[in-house]
Amino acid sequence: MPGDVWSELKLSDVLAEPIRNGYSPPESQAWTGVQMLGLGCLSAKGFNPVQLKNAPGSVSVMHPAILQDGDLLVSRANTRTLVGMVGVYRDVGTPCIYPDLMMRVRPSKRYLVEFLELVLRSPRTRRRVMAMAQGTSESMVKISGDVLRQLPVPDFSVDEQRRIVEIINSFTELERGIEASIAKFEALRSGLIEELAELECGLFDAVLKQGPQNGIYKPANSYGLQGTPIVRIDSFSRGKSDFTRGLLRVAVSGDEVARYGLEVGDIVINRVNTLDLVGKSTSVRRLTEPTIFESNMMRCKLRRSAAEPLFTETWLGSSVVKRYFLQRAKSAISQASINADDVRNCPFPKMGLLGQLAFLERLNAVDDQRLAEVAELAKLRQLKQGLVDDLLSGRVAVSAVAA
Structure with missing residues (x-):
């Protein structure tokens, strides 16, 4: 029934194979044909291959830590606010292994990896992960495979999972549009500042x-x-x-x-x-x-x-x-x-005082537009965050949003 709270499984119930930690051998200065992900490849926005290193020659393409396109990665050690960051690995063009400070999750065919990424990134799950992380310093806390396996996962059908992912992705596209607009205004502001260099x-x-x-x-x-x-x-x-x-x-x-x-x-x-x-x-x-x-x-x-x-x-x-x-x-x-x-x-x-004031007027006009976009982005993200929780809990029916 629309609006009913959905039943839940544990993450351990939806796995195709056990959760595995990665491997962190010494970096090679020479190209070996295999690369290693750095921890910086996972952020609040998911997977981004911004930190790649050369693996040593001893790591072959048959190594157990070699990733497959679509693997779900979770950081198991970081600061409290960053531990448990999650992202779906996408092929970067060369074989890659993941580090010891990440865990790899491979769900069964009954669960879409994009849906699990959404679940593990949801505000509810993030709060739980940060609360259960342990360590002697806030600058480095850890979560175990047991913590990950016990995380709740809503019991949705594959079709329902796909529809939820599509709904949230539509919000993500809107976010990207506003982010691009903010970047445009930031570039415009930088251009104005650089005009001063010609004076x-x-x-x-x-x-x-x-x-x-x-x-x-x-x-x-x-x-x-x-x-x-x-x-x-x-x-x-x-x-x-x-x-x-x-x-x-x-x-x-x-x-x-x-x-x-x-x-x-x-x-x-x-x-x-x-x-x-x-x-x-x-x-x-x-x-x-x-x-x-x-x-x-x-x-x-x-x-x-x-x-x-x-x-x-x-x-x-x-x-x-x-x-x-x-x-x-x-x-x-x-x-x-x-x-x-x-x-x-x-x-x-x-430059005289009137010229300075005229320059500030131009700069303020750009800043006002940029800040308006920043405020719009904040509102959109708050709406998206609330919708994720509502959809995953069943408080809002998928059909109601999709319509």
Whole structure:
């Protein structure tokens, strides 16, 4: 009856052969005719052969771990959020084996492998797998073959399985269309940013009112949940930031707040970090209370008649500035640094304030369209996730959706 909750089997009831772990021999530098999958070939979106290595010559095409097109693969070890990732292996053109950190599942003819992939990827099953994974560290937990064999599988006919897969695949196609649209807007945004590279530049110092000034140093044991919020190197990425929440706090005096306090419109530049992150910058958009910045940062105050903070933030995140800071950075063991002179001598476009605002208007128009698509994708994925649970539980009849 439509809407009835379907009976369930266990995964062990629908197998054509036992679940098997893979094999992880040493990688060969030479081509041997057989390749090995890496764990990165499984993700939330299924199987994708993005991580292939050469197997040693001792692995023949007759090895038990050689995969067949349509084999179902499950990661048995990973972080808690990634353990149990599942995907259907598709022939990559050369014989492949799968690693020891994956398990291979081959269902009987009564069950479609695409349907089982859907079941094992469903929110209900994912919650169960993550709860049952075990390990001493959240960065590496494992599930056993026993856990996999005990997972519930809805008792649907092959025709019903096929219809459910078709329904969910139709949502997946819609997702791909929106993802392609998002990628188009991201490429358009990147193209706009690259236009800045063609501009004639002077020096950043020409638009500075004050700074660069290093922040305040406080020992690690000074940080906590009480005191004045402090911006640290992990408080922001490149570009837009939010300093109104999530910051650690530190006890400081009124004089220290006055000296190291941030104001809306300030530019904060990371002066010490790894080589790829040194020089990352952001503008201060909003503050809800006095907030200071730590010694790994530099604060710059702009002449607002010459430089718009959001344009400056965008420029400092451009490829031109990234290359400049990479060239000027002084490397040490595991970190690199830039100084105040590096910041002052950073190139800055000879563009008036009106030109900067016009550029931001174009950039914001693209960002608004991209964010609208991102929101649409989030809604579609939420609907799809709920529908998967409803269909697999029987709360929604397959015929009702198919119609």
